[in-house]
Amino acid sequence: MAVEMSFAEFEDLVDRAIESVPQSLVELIDNCIVVIEPEPPEDDPHLLGLYDGIPLTERNSSYSMVLPDRIFIYKSTTLAMCDTYEEVVEEVHITVVHEIAHHFGVTDETLHELGYD
Template sequence: MGTVPVEMSRERFEELVGEALDEVPVELLSMMNNVVFMVEDAPPDGSEDLLGLYEGTALTDRGWDYAGVLPDRITIYRLATLRVCDTETDVIDEVAITVVHEIAHHFGIDDHRLHELGWG
């Protein structure tokens, strides 16, 4: 594990994720369906550079038979995020970008399109 330039408690990091979600337009949040947000220290596979992960079935891929499934999960990884940031302000910005990225995946928007839109 690399060093973490910014020391931040899990509680404070979770607050920042909550604040990032508060910045997402309510119209967008209201269209999200069957999704939970989680904070973990690191991905289970040990990846040090993964800041966030969307797991589930994008809205664009859900068919008539989509029912009775576990919620999609959006996980934001605390230690990886802290490793790429120098200040708490950097963490706030990075968390906001990561949250938007993972929400976009829920809506079926891929990384290439996100880069075209200036989110990458």
């Protein structure tokens, strides 16, 4: 059974997940915003999160005057896969860390090896 919560409650969980990332890593995040969306894109209805941008490892001296990278966190799919509030907290944390890792150039393969499935 899916968990229900308001957008504000979900947003708070995303904020808490970001705050749990070590400050030394947060300080390295560059030109990136986090966007919470109610629904994932129609072409990928099971998506929990998405990194859209140029990872730090791929930026060079020509990287300037670009729009911020975006990390999307999708509320409906996260709530639909969880049976308890605690599961939502854990899944939001995993998703936020996973997408931040992509900003740093960490691949899905490496994330899976580290247990971030």
